[in-house]
Amino acid sequence: MKIGLFFGSFNPMHIGHLVIASYMANYTELDKVxxxxxxxxxxxxxxxxxxxxxxxxxxxxxxxxxxKIEVSDVELKLPKPSYTIDTLTYLSEKYPHHEFCLIMGADNLKSIKKWKNYETLLKYYKIFVYPRPGVDLSEWIEHPSVFITNTPQMEISATFVRKSISEQKSIQYFVPEKVIDFIEKKGLYRKSN
Structure with missing residues (x-):
């Protein structure tokens, strides 16, 4: 099975994340995200x-x-700080019957040369990239491991969501209802935190 790994802090998970995950799971060669x-x-x-x-x-x-979308806590169990290459190595050894790929934003691809063992990532793993406004990916278009997708772009960020909550503004439709309920029940992202 071909699995796309969508790493992030998801602080909190919002519909922008879900659009990316859903697109990757349903409109690319990936079987699951x-x-x-x-x-x-x-x-x-x-x-x-x-x-x-x-x-x-x-x-x-x-x-x-x-x-087609699952949640993994694998990085919470690995030594800190967590580096993508270490997580990929661990998962590839634990699940040898799966092919793991990376899902990342164009902004992350631009900075990939700062990542630990980035050459290994590019050599052994496919990378499915979702566009970001104003990020030029021309240097990566011909790279055999990089697949630039047409994932719909959404101008929404976790920072925007957190700021809205702290200012007591509605986040309805930006965040799934079940997540809003969880945030409200636990009092997350309030100014007093």
Missing amino acids: WIVVSPHNPLKEQADLIHAHDRLEMAKLATEDSE
Whole structure:
């Protein structure tokens, strides 16, 4: 089975993430998409990151009705910081019957040369890229491991969602209802946090 790994903090999971996952699972050669909730991206600030288990639960709530999208906690069990290449190596050894591919945004592809063992990633794994506004991918168009998709673009971010919640603005339609309920029940992303 060909599985696309969609890594992220998903802080929180919103419809932009779901559009990407759904497109990759249904409009590419991938059979399934695994949402991989990361403890902390070594290249990003940790300031607004809520507990990984809450982010994992929100991802599960958002995708529980999907047959082709699953949520994985693999990175929460591996040594920190988590590097994509280490996770891929671990999964490839644990599930040798699966072919793992990466799903990433054009912005991440632009910075991939900063990643640990990026040459190995590009040599052994296919990368399915979703576009980002204003990101030029011309240097990657001919790369044999890189597949630039026509995933619909949405101008929505987890930062926008968190800011909206802290300002007590509605996030209806930006975030799945089950995730909104979870956020409200736990009082997540309030200014007092």
